[in-house]
Amino acid sequence: MRFILQTTLELGMMYALVSMALFLSFRVLDIADLTTDGAFVLGMAVSVTVTASGHPFLGLFAAMLAGAAAGCVTAILQTKLGVPSILAGIVTNTGLYTVNLMAMGWTSNANILKQRTIFTLFKALGIGGRWYSLILASCITVLAGVLLVWFLGTRIGLSLRATGDNPDMVRASSINPTHTITIGLCIANALTALSGAVVGQSQRSADINAGTGIVVVGLACLIIGETICRRGSIRRGVIATVVGSIVYRFIYALVLKTKIVPIECLKLVTAFIVGLAIAMPTIRSWISFQRRKAHSAAGRDL
Amino acid sequence: MLDVQNISKTFNPGTVNEKKALSGLSLHLDKGEFVTIVGSNGAGKSTLFNAISGSFFVDEGHIALNGKDITYVPEHKRSRVIGRLFQDPLRGTAPHMTIEENLSLAYLRTNRSKAAFSHVSKQEKAFFQERLALLDMGLENRMQQPVGLLSGGQRQALTLLMATLTPPDLLLLDEHTAALDPATAEKVLQLTDSVIAEHKITCLMVTHNMSQALSLGNRTLMMADGRIILDLSGQERAGMSVESMVERFRVQAGQALDNDRILLS
Structure with missing residues (x-):
């Protein structure tokens, strides 16, 4: 039981960075950024490769830089070259498959079984006993979250939020939407890559398919978090991503343990939940309209 | 000019x-x-x-x-x-950002001395509140509310304030x-x-x-x-x-x- 709790919290913390990234792109900037899947693997691949050469910390930063570069490509495609935003993400994501293979040395699976990772280095400090990896993962995620909240209160951060909130206003004010969108997508993908980097060092391997569907999982976490914490300020939104991510991993563990849903079906269930959650406002207004219609028809019969 | x-x-x-x-x-x-x-x-x-x-x-x-x-x-x-106000009061403010955040953005973006990562200080927030009070709409007590909750007239008054917080040429x-x-x-x-x-x-x-x-x-x-x-x-x-x-x-x-x-x- 302790093991389940521990792994759940660990995974929740590590993957929370992805939902944080989606909070930035999907909620704040109002862009569905499909670079996410590829950026996650990119971060993982770069981190594992750099760690293999003996620099685990450098691995994290290199991964973030690589993720930011991927985000930058998507941003240029959509702001400068007029590619529709969803398509821009898909195009980058497709290209990233090759880049990721390259980053892993042209194999689909890379391991770092004997090398030092940030986790082994932290364990050697002796802090937290058996909970060391949870503590380290939490530190990274909390630090990223605090920095994100801080950033969104700065001049650029506020401009970025206005870009997603009221494009009309931005066009008439001294904000260049090309810049804000680019900065936003760079940061979002750097966060996603950081998540991949931490997961890669934690499981001591990188796999070319590790990112499949991660964007949907991240959105599921985001929505679960928002349902629990309600939407509100930026700080609340960022906390919600962490809460949502942990809850999602608990549900995942529960399904895995009890086998209520066959584990092979989990992605389908996740996709269903995300689709339903995003469609909810529309469904709700449709139901209330049908109700009103039925009500008024009944009234006329009297 | x-x-x-x-x-x-x-x-x-x-x-x-x-x-x-x-x-x-x-x-x-x-x-x-x-x-x-x-x-x-x-x-x-x-x-x-x-x-x-x-x-x-x-x-x-x-x-x-x-x-x-x-x-x-x-x-x-x-x-x-150049500051600009439109007929549509919804065009000048970001609805999901608070009054304070909207004013902060207007203030930071027009002040040349402000760096990209600058925040507004306590004094500056007090200054916003002071200016809001001049509108005489009670907005100075609603700094943390999203602008989307304001009426059209309040939003237009706020837009005017935002456009002139740093007087434009x-x-x-x-x-x-x-x-x-x-x-x-x-x-x-x-x-x-x-x-x-x-x-x-x-x-x-x-x-x-x-x-x-x-x-x-x-x-x-x-x-x-x-x-x-x-x-x-x-x-x-x-x-x-x-x-x-x-x-x-x-x-x-x-x-x-x-x-x-x-x-x-």
């Missing part, structure tokens, strides 16, 4: 929808002038504003602000020194009170007048209310067919009545004033 020389703009050239919105328009504004603009529907008033603020580039002519040619300067760069008001109820419109107009007087802002204001056009500011322009056909100031303007101005318009433009809102007001 503002020098518009011989600008022209044609939309959809070479198609059946071709429309010459501005034709060889010239205009000079001195610092501190408050100019009202009236004109028929489609006379080019908003197009003139779009040209000055850089929503599009003009086909011909030049625009200079403070002695600097800005004809090909992109919109977001011009708007550091030039303020463009495009019928900014037309979508508000009469009482709120009056209030926003008073605020406009006082804020312009306080900071001696150079201002261009489009209005459909003829008596307002004559009573506010110190110069009145009438536009038709993408040109300025009447430029009133000083003694001539002081002695002008709404009726005589409508008559002058008919003579100058060779057509009756057909702005339905002018006729109805």
Whole structure:
């Protein structure tokens, strides 16, 4: 039981960075950024490769830089070259498959079984006993979250939020939407890559398919978090991503343990939940309209 | 201050929808002038504003602000020194951001001294609150509420405050009170007048209310067919009545004033 709790919290913390990234792109900037899947693997691949050469910390930063570069490509495609935003993400994501293979040395699976990772280095400090990896993962995620909240209160951060909130206003004010969108997508993908980097060092391997569907999982976490914490300020939104991510991993563990849903079906269930959650406002207004219609028809019969 | 020389703009050239919105328009504004603009529907008033603020580039002519040619300067760069309010009160504020965040953004983006990662300080927040109190709408106690909860009039007043928090070199008001109820419109107009007087802002204001056009500011322009056909100031303007101005318009433009809102007001 302790093991389940521990792994759940660990995974929740590590993957929370992805939902944080989606909070930035999907909620704040109002862009569905499909670079996410590829950026996650990119971060993982770069981190594992750099760690293999003996620099685990450098691995994290290199991964973030690589993720930011991927985000930058998507941003240029959509702001400068007029590619529709969803398509821009898909195009980058497709290209990233090759880049990721390259980053892993042209194999689909890379391991770092004997090398030092940030986790082994932290364990050697002796802090937290058996909970060391949870503590380290939490530190990274909390630090990223605090920095994100801080950033969104700065001049650029506020401009970025206005870009997603009221494009009309931005066009008439001294904000260049090309810049804000680019900065936003760079940061979002750097966060996603950081998540991949931490997961890669934690499981001591990188796999070319590790990112499949991660964007949907991240959105599921985001929505679960928002349902629990309600939407509100930026700080609340960022906390919600962490809460949502942990809850999602608990549900995942529960399904895995009890086998209520066959584990092979989990992605389908996740996709269903995300689709339903995003469609909810529309469904709700449709139901209330049908109700009103039925009500008024009944009234006329009297 | 503002020098518009011989600008022209044609939309959809070479198609059946071709429309010459501005034709060889010239205009000079001195610092501190408050100019009202009236004109028929489609006379080019908003197009003139779009040209000055850089929503599009003009086909011909030049625009200079403070002695600097800005004809090909992109919109977001011009708007550091040009403030603009639209008829639609929803266009000037971000609905999901709080009042304080909207003001912070307006303040940080216009202050050249502010670095990219700067935050607003406690004193600056207090300054926002102080300015909000001047609106007399109770907004100073609602700093943490999202702007989406405010009424149209409150949002427009807030937009005005945001545009003038750091006084712009030039303020463009495009019928900014037309979508508000009469009482709120009056209030926003008073605020406009006082804020312009306080900071001696150079201002261009489009209005459909003829008596307002004559009573506010110190110069009145009438536009038709993408040109300025009447430029009133000083003694001539002081002695002008709404009726005589409508008559002058008919003579100058060779057509009756057909702005339905002018006729109805």
